[in-house]
Amino acid sequence: MAIDVQAARKKLEEERTQLLARSIQPPEPARGDEADLAAMEQAKERSLWLANDQKQRLAQIDQALARIAAGTYGVCDACGKPIAPERMEANPLATLCIEDQAKTEKKRK
Numbered sequence: 574m575a576i577d578v579q580a581a582r583k584k585l586e587e588e589r590t591q592l593l594a595r596s597i598q599p600p601e602p603a604r605g606d607e608a609d610l611a612a613m614e615q616a617k618e619r620s621l622w623l624a625n626d627q628k629q630r631l632a633q634i635d636q637a638l639a640r641i642a643a644g645t646y647g648v649c650d651a652c653g654k655p656i657a658p659e660r661m662e663a664n665p666l667a668t669l670c671i672e673d674q675a676k677t678e679k680k681r682k
């Protein structure tokens with residue numbers, strides 16, 4: 574079974590559009606009493622965190638779309654072998670085959 578690159582691209586582009594549509598609006602300028610200000614601060618921190626998380630995801634999607642354009646989508650970054658289609662289906666942003674992913678995670682520990 575080969576990787577359905579067209580389907581993967583469609584899925585990635587859809588997710589990208591959704592992410593951009595959902596991009597976090599900066600919280601309203603703070604006004605109100607101390608409790609309000611504390612709640613505002615918390616909301617701001619959370620939205621910054623979410624924005625970072627989204628930015629990372631968006632960058633990964635852009636990289637995957639660039640790999641599709643370059644014809645290297647589904648090729649392991651470490652060993653150059655094709656990544657299993659099932660793995661790419663489960664994780665369209667995967668850049669390593671299962672063996673190299675395991676190696677990378679082992680190194681991280």
Ligand SMILES: [Zn+2]
Nearest residue numbers: 649652670673
């Ligand atoms: Zn590999």
